[in-house]
Amino acid sequence: MGSGGSLLSFIVRRLLITIPLLILISFAVYSLVLIIPGNPALTLAGGIHSTPATVAKITRQLHLNEPYYRQYLRWLNGVIHGNLGDSLFNPGQSVASGIATRFPVTFTLAVGGMLLSVLIGVPAGIVAGMHSGSARDRLVTVGSSLGVAIPDFWLALLLVIWFAVDTHVLPALGFVAWSTSPWQWFEHLILPWIALGIGGSATIARQVRGALIDTLDQDYMRTAVAKGLSTRVVIGKHALKNALSPAVTIIGIQFGYLLGGTVIIEQIFSLPGIGQYVLQAISEKDLPVIQGVVLITAIAFVLINLIVDVLYGYLNPKIRLV
Amino acid sequence: MAVVALGNGGAGASPSNDNPNGILKYGFDINNEFTNFDPGTSVNDCGYTVMSNIYQSVTAPGQYAISGGVAQSWTVSNNSSTVTLHIRPNMVFSNGAPVTAADVEASLANTEKSPLRSSLSAIENMNATNPDTLVIQLNRPTAGDFLWAMTYIDGMVYPASSIANAATDPIGAGPFMLKSYQPGSSIDLVKNPKYWDSAAYPLGGVDFVEVGTGPQAVSAITSGAVDMISLDPQQYTEVEHDPNIGTAITQSYDYTVLETRNNAAPFNNVKVRAALEYAIDRAAINKVVYAGVGRPAYQPFPPDSPGYNKSVGNKYVYEPKKAKAMLAAAGFTKAVPVQLMVPSGDTTFQRLATIIQSEMDASGFSVNITLIPGADLLEDVYLKKEGSALLSEDLTNGPDISNTFEALFEASGFPAQYLGTEDLAVAPEVEAANASLSPSLQGPLMQKVGATVMAQGLETPIEFEPSIIAYNKSVVGGKVVAPIGQCRSDLAGIYVKK
Numbered sequence: 001m002g003s004g005g006s007l008l009s010f011i012v013r014r015l016l017i018t019i020p021l022l023i024l025i026s027f028a029v030y031s032l033v034l035i036i037p038g039n040p041a042l043t044l045a046g047g048i049h050s051t052p053a054t055v056a057k058i059t060r061q062l063h064l065n066e067p068y069y070r071q072y073l074r075w076l077n078g079v080i081h082g083n084l085g086d087s088l089f090n091p092g093q094s095v096a097s098g099i100a101t102r103f104p105v106t107f108t109l110a111v112g113g114m115l116l117s118v119l120i121g122v123p124a125g126i127v128a129g130m131h132s133g134s135a136r137d138r139l140v141t142v143g144s145s146l147g148v149a150i151p152d153f154w155l156a157l158l159l160v161i162w163f164a165v166d167t168h169v170l171p172a173l174g175f176v177a178w179s180t181s182p183w184q185w186f187e188h189l190i191l192p193w194i195a196l197g198i199g200g201s202a203t204i205a206r207q208v209r210g211a212l213i214d215t216l217d218q219d220y221m222r223t224a225v226a227k228g229l230s231t232r233v234v235i236g237k238h239a240l241k242n243a244l245s246p247a248v249t250i251i252g253i254q255f256g257y258l259l260g261g262t263v264i265i266e267q268i269f270s271l272p273g274i275g276q277y278v279l280q281a282i283s284e285k286d287l288p289v290i291q292g293v294v295l296i297t298a299i300a301f302v303l304i305n306l307i308v309d310v311l312y313g314y315l316n317p318k319i320r321l322v
Numbered sequence: 323m324a325v326v327a328l329g330n331g332g333a334g335a336s337p338s339n340d341n342p343n344g345i346l347k348y349g350f351d352i353n354n355e356f357t358n359f360d361p362g363t364s365v366n367d368c369g370y371t372v373m374s375n376i377y378q379s380v381t382a383p384g385q386y387a388i389s390g391g392v393a394q395s396w397t398v399s400n401n402s403s404t405v406t407l408h409i410r411p412n413m414v415f416s417n418g419a420p421v422t423a424a425d426v427e428a429s430l431a432n433t434e435k436s437p438l439r440s441s442l443s444a445i446e447n448m449n450a451t452n453p454d455t456l457v458i459q460l461n462r463p464t465a466g467d468f469l470w471a472m473t474y475i476d477g478m479v480y481p482a483s484s485i486a487n488a489a490t491d492p493i494g495a496g497p498f499m500l501k502s503y504q505p506g507s508s509i510d511l512v513k514n515p516k517y518w519d520s521a522a523y524p525l526g527g528v529d530f531v532e533v534g535t536g537p538q539a540v541s542a543i544t545s546g547a548v549d550m551i552s553l554d555p556q557q558y559t560e561v562e563h564d565p566n567i568g569t570a571i572t573q574s575y576d577y578t579v580l581e582t583r584n585n586a587a588p589f590n591n592v593k594v595r596a597a598l599e600y601a602i603d604r605a606a607i608n609k610v611v612y613a614g615v616g617r618p619a620y621q622p623f624p625p626d627s628p629g630y631n632k633s634v635g636n637k638y639v640y641e642p643k644k645a646k647a648m649l650a651a652a653g654f655t656k657a658v659p660v661q662l663m664v665p666s667g668d669t670t671f672q673r674l675a676t677i678i679q680s681e682m683d684a685s686g687f688s689v690n691i692t693l694i695p696g697a698d699l700l701e702d703v704y705l706k707k708e709g710s711a712l713l714s715e716d717l718t719n720g721p722d723i724s725n726t727f728e729a730l731f732e733a734s735g736f737p738a739q740y741l742g743t744e745d746l747a748v749a750p751e752v753e754a755a756n757a758s759l760s761p762s763l764q765g766p767l768m769q770k771v772g773a774t775v776m777a778q779g780l781e782t783p784i785e786f787e788p789s790i791i792a793y794n795k796s797v798v799g800g801k802v803v804a805p806i807g808q809c810r811s812d813l814a815g816i817y818v819k820k
């Protein structure tokens with residue numbers, strides 16, 4: 001079997017592993033009902049205006065009086081059929097539609113932030129790694145240390161003050177759909193992308209730098225240089241392929257984290273993404289929404305990990321044998 | 323029989339720099355304070371900020387009196403148990419359909435399904451005797467309380483035919499209509515040309531833009547992202563000297579309060595509660611926490627309220643030595659332990675709690691603060707009885723000055739039951755005050771209640787909260803008014819400059 005075949009079987013093996021993983025995740029996600037304190041029926045019944053009869057009625061309506069396993073199976077059955085349930089506090093609005101409305105915002109935010117991280121982090125890491133010990137290396141090292149140390153929310157607030165409040169160059173907050181105005185869409189996302197991307201780029205730069213220095217120190221790299229290969233071929237074809245493997249993992253993990261909802265950044269820039277949605281749901285104990293978002297986020301993480309594994313397998317065929 | 327005939331006056335001629343198509347950008351925390359447009363299923367009272375611009379309620383709120391809304395006038399009879407509404411002539415919904423008594427009846431019946439709209443449980447039956455008249459029979463003599471509730475979400479009127487889609491496609495008889503809604507992001511309204519008092523609203527529309535509370539609110543108004551926004555006192559200090567930003571402040575009857583667990587130690591001892599009234603430095607709190615724009619609450623009603631008791635006056639100033647002596651006289655030789663529950667996520671409350679802690683500690687108490695998420699309050703504080711005191715708010719919001727005491731002191735009230743604040747001496751006065759909104763009836767009754775509340779320490783009022791609106795001077799014209807109470811927007815008379 002050729003390398004393409006073994007890659008395929010590697011993908012199939014990884015996909016099969018995800019099935020029990022997803023079942024486990026679904027069970028853990030539903031168990032949030034048991035972990036999270038509070039009684040949504042009491043809140044829905046009018047809080048301090050509630051009566052025991054109303055609370056009991058709403059408890060029955062929500063099936064909260066049923067055994068835990070039955071509630072789980074009912075929910076799982078819905079999930080399998082694509083029904084994540086309805087928001088408790090927004091009657092008539094399905095969780096699926098709530099996520100579908102907000103996911104594009106978070107996805108756009110995550111992709112933009114990640115792209116910026118990669119576009120800054122990878123070249124910076126390569127330059128620093130290729131010129132280890134030089135002024136350029138020190139510049140990247142200091143810059144990336146700062147980038148890692150600065151919290152994204154603090155950077156976000158500074159950006160708002162500089163570019164929105166003081167100079168009025170960019171909007172302070174809000175989201176405009178691409179379909180409404182592509183330019184305004186871009187304008188409203190620049191600051192959030194920068195706030196999210198700087199920290200990620202610093203991490204990636206440090207990772208790429210370290211991996212590249214290690215790789216360049218390998219015997220096969222010295223052989224390649226001794227054979228008279230150009231620097232471009234040595235770095236581009238031989239060194240980077242190995243040096244980027246750990247960076248791919250970092251990128252994957254960061255992207256998964258961003259897809260889960262960048263709560264604080266969404267809050268600061270008033271972006272209607274998944275983070276805002278789940279934050280509101282947590283404060284209200286809107287369990288179907290919390291469960292839906294956590295489940296979708298977990299699935300996204302699993303899929304991203306799968307993609308990372310496949311990329312890893314492509315970059316390093318030895319991994320496919322594991 | 324009491325007869326009332328009131329109505330909002332129309333605005334004068336439009337100013338020369340009014341842009342009739344101007345859209346006001348209004349900052350509002352849509353994500354956390356808005357559920358949907360259906361008064362029957364909306365579970366967030368702050369949705370009133372938006373919904374009140376789409377729906378006309380039966381009556382209209384004011385600080386000292388209510389006025390006509392869908393009901394141009396009303397009569398109260400049968401010992402305050404019957405309310406007869408007279409529908410405003412020629413009033414139409416935004417879709418052109420006439421507003422009838424049957425619509426009001428259908429609206430109230432639909433909204434009554436919401437457990438949050440407890441005022442509507444007072445309805446025994448309704449009878450639309452003709453298209454312009456609705457007779458509402460109440461099951462208790464609380465017409466005043468009912469008419470006040472009619473200014474709110476409880477009294478919003480919509481066509482019977484629109485109920486099924488009211489959550490997403492609202493039709494009302496208010497000054498604006500829904501243009502578009504992006505959940506968690508924006509709610510765009512346009513002028514309702516069929517509004518009965520259209521001249522009072524010179525705006526072409528209003529876009530409610532998602533802005534969270536806190537520092538974002540200041541960024542939003544100073545950067546020009548929004549034209550108008552409601553601010554907390556902490557944020558007020560950041561804009562008060564900004565030459566481009568105007569502010570409007572209205573004093574309200576709402577107040578922050580320490581609710582004590584009166585059926586458990588240490589606050590089941592009336593002497594301990596009485597000492598607590600002297601353990602809070604309300605004047606200092608006003609300066610530090612409320613930027614000096616609030617008012618110390620030395621009793622449950624401020625001086626401009628009919629419920630203000632002159633003999634109580636400012637008697638309960640901060641006297642830590644006196645409080646200590648009172649506790650010693652009550653038999654407490656060591657500091658009295660208090661577990662103070664404070665809603666988390668509210669910076670005003672958290673700052674307030676820290677100051678109260680130090681003041682109470684200096685007065686013979688030993689306060690331990692526990693932060694608790696808002697969603698856990700009901701379960702943990704009320705049902706599981708955690709904590710001995712709760713930092714909270716009493717929201718009166720207007721002329722129904724006895725409104726907030728129903729739940730606190732009447733036996734049927736939820737806090738009364740779980741905090742043990744039911745008071746047999748006070749409850750009858752509160753019940754009697756619900757019959758009418760007349761200051762001559764409610765005033766003396768509430769003066770009496772206020773004196774009892776302070777003498778027995780039934781609760782510890784702290785600060786009357788200011789309502790603050792900030793606006794961009796170069797964009798917003800007209801007289802900006804900060805509406806009393808929370809979660810309200812008053813856009814009458816406001817216009818966007820050319």
